[in-house]
Amino acid sequence: AAEKEIIAIPKIKIIGLNYSQAIKDLKTWHEVNTEGIQLNEHHNQTIVEYAINDMQEGRIVLIFVNTVEHTLFLDDLFKQYNTEFKVKMVHSSIGTVLQKEIKGWNKRLENLEPLKQIDHEKFLEEREIINRQLIPLHLQAKRLNVNSKKQELYKQWLADKKIQGVIATSTWREGINIPSIETIILGGGGKESQKILQEIGRGLRRAEGKKFVKIVDFFNPSHRFLIEHFGMRFMQYLDKRWEFLYD
Incomplete structure (x- = not known):
């Protein structure tokens, strides 16, 4: 050829x-x-x-x-x-590593729910820590999703x-x-x-x-x-x- x-x-x-x-x-x-x-x-x-x-x-x-x-x-x-x-x-896709990271932090957020009734102030502190981790991960996922199209x-x-x-x-x-x-x-x-x-x-x-x-x-x-x-x-x-x- x-x-x-x-x-x-x-x-x-x-x-x-x-x-x-x-x-x-x-x-x-x-x-x-x-x-x-x-x-x-x-x-x-x-x-x-x-x-x-x-x-x-x-x-x-x-x-x-x-x-x-x-x-x-x-x-x-x-x-x-x-x-x-x-x-x-x-x-x-956004990649398996990022997917696992987001899933892991979301799981921690779910597991935090019982703490709300026991110690509300502690719950808010822990939720803030988790959200600080999740926000940049979600922004990265959004950027990758847009780019994949x-x-x-x-x-x-x-x-x-x-x-x-x-x-x-x-x-x-x-x-x-x-x-x-x-x-x-x-x-x-x-x-x-x-x-x-x-x-x-x-x-x-x-x-x-x-x-x-x-x-x-x-x-x-x-x-x-x-x-x-x-x-x-x-x-x-x-x-x-x-x-x-x-x-």
């Missing part, structure tokens, strides 16, 4: 990350995924810096992650860099190059065709071949002046889970006989 100039040729860029003893000592995949990928400062700074570098070259960037929490972390980092480029988040708008903005990048969860892995995308950053790791191929597939449509789509992946040598998962992704690239990019 590439010969027919219908599909852009994927070219793979591998970025090595620093070794971390703290990540090596983690036991479960949940811990490794959280501390080694989603909330890992080095991993996410590398993503943002590489994305900004490509945007400076005029490339439109799509960053794939697995959770809403990861999109928020990256969104905050982009804001810290105070870049001129516009980057939006694409997701379909803007997927089509951001898709059009990306196609028109009104924005330079999007941080997306799985909601954009299928059914999205945006020819303007020139760089796809696989920011969430993972080993599932279908997931990886779906993410890469979002940038395969040709556009004027677009010869290839750059696929950016990361190798973190800090934990056997991360090494094994990268190995499975790497085998996909070899099986497809995709070209690798070198500095």
Whole structure:
């Protein structure tokens, strides 16, 4: 298909990350995924810096992650860099972590009700403490709910190059065709071949002046889970006989 100039040729860029003893000592995949990928400062700074570098070259960037929490972390980092480029988040929910937090505080509020009859003043104090926790959580949930309804708008903005990048969860892995995308950053790791191929597939449509789509992946040598998962992704690239990019 590439010969027919219908599909852009994927070219793979591998970025090595620093070794971390703290990540090596983690036991479960949940811990490794959280501390080694989603909330890992080095991993996410590398993503943002590489994305900004490509945007400076005029490339439109799509960053794939697995959770809403990861999109928020990256969104905050982009804001810290105070870049001129516009980057939006694409997701379909407020995220499981925020849902659990709100549910937990609401449960504490319910459990507080019997105290009203026993010590009304103490009840009011405790309720005020809980509400101070709930208010910002509800505001965050409202912001995310509003943002989740803007997927089509951001898709059009990306196609028109009104924005330079999007941080997306799985909601954009299928059914999205945006020819303007020139760089796809696989920011969430993972080993599932279908997931990886779906993410890469979002940038395969040709556009004027677009010869290839750059696929950016990361190798973190800090934990056997991360090494094994990268190995499975790497085998996909070899099986497809995709070209690798070198500095």
